[in-house]
Amino acid sequence: SAQKVLPKKRYEAEGWDYLEEGTLKLSRSACVCVTCFNFRCSCDKHCHTSLSCCSHHCLVLQGANLTSKCPLWHKNYEDKFGFCPEAA
Known part of the structure; x- marks a missing residue:
């Protein structure tokens, strides 16, 4: 019999709060x-794009x-490994 494979949870930031003001600094x-x-x-369960920081x-x-x-x-490893999908 075939075993059903459940998809991975697509949205890891469910329930996370936004970064506090002052955490990020403007950069040129x-x-x-x-x-x-x-x-x-x-994407969340409503297919809205969300940006998250895994370290925070x-x-x-x-x-x-x-x-x-x-x-x-x-710094990511784009220089070493090539394409950076998050920045595309």
């Missing part, structure tokens, strides 16, 4: 949340990922 460099190793883009366990406000970075910003 390429060191922003969208290029951080801990940044994730996912918080949601990131829409647009802040493009212009802000946090003290925990970590």
Whole structure:
């Protein structure tokens, strides 16, 4: 008999709060949340796109990922491995 495979939970940030004001700092460099190793883009159960930071366990406000970075910003391995799907 065939075994039913359940899909992975698509939305890891269910119930997370947004980052506190002042956590993110404006940045004019390429060191922003969208290029951080801990940044994730996912969908909730209503198919709304949500941005989250796995190191803070918080949601990131829409647009802040493009212009802000946090003290925990970590360069991803795009240079070493190639394509960065979060930034595409």
